[in-house]
Amino acid sequence: MRIQTKLLILLLVIALLPLVALSLRGQRATENLGSAIADQDRALMSxxxxxxLQQSIAYSSDILSTQQRQVELALRLQAAEIERRLEGPLPQDEVPLYSDHDFDTPATWPPGTELALDHVLSGTGPEMKAxxxxxxxxxxxxxxxxxDxxxxxxxxxxxxRRLASMDAVYRRLSDTAPGLFYWQYVSLRDGLHAVFPGHGGYPEGxxxxxxxxxxxxxxxxxxxxTPPTLDAATRRVLLTASMPVYAADGQIAGVTGIDVDILSRLTDIQSRLHLGANAASYIVRVAGADGGPPTSDSRPALRVVATSSYTDTGTAxxxxxxxxxxxxxxxxxxxxMIQDLRxxxxxxxxxxxxxADAVWVYGPIESLGAALLYIVPAQNVAAIADQTRNSVWDVTTRQMRLAGIASVGLMVIVAVISIFAARSITEPLRQLAHVAKGLAAGRLDTRARVVSHDEVGELAAAxxxxxxxxxxxxxxKEGLAVxxxxxxxxxxxxxxxxxxxxxxxxxxxxEDVGGDYYDFLEMTDxxxxxxxxxxxxxxxxHGVVAALTMTAVRVLLRSYAGDGAQLLPAMQAxxxxLAVDAAAGRFVTLVYMVIDPIAPHRQLRWISAGQGPLLFYDMVNYRFxxxxxxxxxxxxxxxxxxxxTTRSDWPRQGLLMIGTD
Incomplete structure (x- = not known):
């Protein structure tokens, strides 16, 4: 048996007596704690x-703002591509063209036509038609x-023919934000209207x-x-971004736009937050009593731009x-709330x-001049808190039941096994502790007796x-100290x-020794x-090799320094x-400087063999x-x-620093 198992058994034996008391006390404490959490934490949960909800409104507002920027960027690219094609050369290749009437019957559907669930015909009833x-x-x-x-x-x-190649552009732009664009289109001054994805179903007129x-x-x-409008083909409430398309003469050739299914955006947000069946999400704007911008003469109000609870009333x-x-x-x-949003x-x-009481959570969508609003009935919040309360109490009850069963079983197991485990654990450890004390006392001839093949035996061998x-x-260590x-x-x-x-x-x-080195040479000519x-x-x-190299450099430099009148011969020698004797990769960075005390203007001469930095601090002009x-x-x-290098034009006061790492 491995020592890990033996130690576990020993710990269980030691814990047997307090375990009985702790189990009873813990069960009572768990019951009281669970009851307190279940009864008192409802307000905290709410x-x-x-x-x-506040964090979600801020996150959702950011998502809508990001999606708005995606639409605007795609629209600008879309407009640029349309203008380039309208003014560019006529394509030579014949590309099949399809009208909205081709979608009236399956026999004339263009290739790739599908009945899409994300484009459905809304109506006043619950049925929807793809x-x-x-x-x-x-x-x-x-x-x-x-x-016609x-x-x-x-x-x-x-x-x-010029706009036929826009199919690929529409697809690439739509792929950058899957599911965001409902329709992409361009309408020219002469009445030509091109829409992607291609579809029909336009009403008369x-x-x-x-x-x-x-x-x-x-x-x-x-x-x-522009404010939301009903889509002519599907009666969906769409929010539209549009911009003019210009001809080469600077005149407006038409308008291109991208529609966003704003109700789907709101529904997606609400479903992710699990706000409850009676909750609603809105996009609202602050307006005057007449619907226009608020003025000092009119009382501002919140007007609903779009809502997740919208139902088709049969409006034209x-x-x-x-x-x-x-x-x-x-x-x-x-x-x-209006003041906050403004x-x-x-x-x-x-x-x-x-x-009924409700929680109103709101956040601005600054780029749209609107705001996102959740209205959640207070009973929904209370229901979530009550559900949490019941869950806490159920978990507490199960925990107490399992803890009681585990405590009883653990006590029985510990009582039976402890009798057989105690001696096999304590005796090898006691012998090993005696060996450790001998080593601590300096008796380096002490050896442990290996009597088992478990972790204790491995430790004795170690x-x-x-x-x-x-x-x-x-x-x-003693040699390094010397x-x-x-x-x-x-x-x-x-x-x-x-x-x-x-x-x-x-x-x-x-470290104990190293290769860093400095020296002062007294020389007289x-x-x-x-x-x-x-x-x-x-x-x-680092280490001994570096220290020996440093000693050799010291001896060589002192031998060749002479009277200090010439620096080059000493450095070259x-x-x-070093180049002849040093091993590969062993080099020395070194600064050799000579101070001539009797020379005018405090002359310094030096050679720097890769050693740096040499920093001089001008204490008069405060610069390095x-x-x-x-x-x-x-x-x-x-x-x-x-x-x-020779220099004598030193400032009146300064500090020269030469260092190594």
Whole structure:
């Protein structure tokens, strides 16, 4: 048996006595807690639901705004493609053209025609009839008195041929937002109307040039959204974005548009939120008493642009859809909500609706100048809270029953097994603890006795294998300590004293030994002139190898430095030795600088072999300057020609910093 199983049994034995008391107490506490949650958390649950409604209204408003931007972008691209085709060369290839009358009977349906469930004919009753549409081809309709789709003028035939290739454009734009575009179309001044997906079913006298979306876009000369209207073919309530299409002479050639099934958008939002059967969602706008923009002389009101509870009342297809005023039995609350929406803010209010308490949650759709509104009866919120309460109590009851059964069974199992498990667990662990104490006391000849093949036996074998490694590690640690002490002694004990200069140096190693290095060289020429060398270097890598390389560089540089009058010979000699002797990848970055205390203007001469940064801080003008460092590291190329830099135009006060990483 593995030690994990044995330890589990041991823990169960230790927990046996308190388990009895804890089980009884826990069952009583669970019962009391469940009752308290079920009875007292109803108000908190209602508040949580209202908070989620506010989050949902903001999210849904963002979705509608995003979809609006998608429609506008697609419409602009659609208009550009139409203008390009109307003014471009006439296509040479003959493409089949279909009129709206081709969809009247299945025998004349264009290829790819289907009865689509997302395009249905609405009516005053519950029945809906699927409309035949073609998602492959557009359909052409000729508007105006005396025109017939089967008798097309030569000018219209040319326009139809030019627009035939728009089928692919309509499909690509529709694919960017699946399910968002209901119809895509263009209506020209002469009455030619092309619609995608292709369909028929237009009523007698239908003329797109008389529709609100055409008239408004042509009058404004820009992209515009018009209030919802009934679709002439399906009687669906559609929200339309339209914009003019211009000819080469700058005149309006027609209007192109995209319809959005706004009721489907609202229904989708409401179904995702599970607001309940009596809830409703609206798109509303703040308007004056006459339906126009609110003025100081009229009391503003909320007018319903679209609602998920819309029902077809049999209104004529060309009639303007009424925008009823949305009212509540709390005028003060309505005024507050209108003020919030006019300020671009959302919110939540408790107000009556149709004589019953309801929760009104609203948020602006700024780009449409409208707002999204949920009206959820208070009883729906209470029902959700009550359902949660009942669920909590049911879970609590089941939990108490299962806990009681599990506690009794656990007590029996623990009592039976504990008698046989105690000795097999404690004795091997006690012996292993004795071995561990011996190692802690420094008796490195102590060994554990391996008597089993479970985790205890594996741990004993690991202890025995650890002792030689520990001895070796101690010896290496002692050797590194000696090496660190020697390396520290190679560093300068104190900085040199130079009139007019304050010199300081510090080296901190991340490991016991390393390749970072600095040094001060006291040099005197034959005339007795004193010079001071400053060396800062860094050996590639870390550890003992880097430390030995650093020591060799120190010896070489001190050997070749001479009186400091010439820097190049010393650097070239050190570089030559390192390039010959160093292993691949072992190089040294180093700055060798000589200070001439007796030279005028505080002259400094230096060579930087890949070492940086060399930063000088001008304490007079409060700015930093990075000094020249143009040579490669030592040990890379044996015959490298190093460059000596001399400078004496130092500011009156400054700080020169040379560092390594």
């Amino acid at each position: 508040g949580e639901i209202e908070t989620r 409309v035949p549409i073609s998602r492959v081809h557009q359909a052409f309709h000729i508007a105006g008195p005396g025109h 789709s089967q008798d097309v003028s030569p000018e219209m035939q040319l326009e139809m 239908f003329d797109p040039r008389a529709r609100n979306w055409y008239v408004t876009a042509a009058a404004k000369g820009e992209l515009t959204w 297809w060309d009639a303007q859809i009424d925008e009823p005023v949305l009212a509540s039995g709390a005028p003060a609350g309505m005024d507050g 300020a671009g803010h959302g919110g939540l209010r408790h107000m009556p609706r149709d004589g 202890f025995n294998a650890m002792v030689p490694e520990l001895q070796s590690h101690i010896k290496v 090496a660190r002490e020697v390396q520290q002694k190679l560093l300068p004990a104190a900085p040199p004293v130079i009139p007019g200069y304050d010199v300081a140096g510090l080296s901190l190693y991340s 034959r005339a007795g002139a004193r010079r001071v060398g400053v060396v800062v270097g860094d050996v590639a890598g 050190v570089n030559h030795h 300057e990075e000094l020249a460092a143009q040579d490669i590291p030592l040990g890379v190329e044996r015959d490298w020609n190093f460059h000596e």
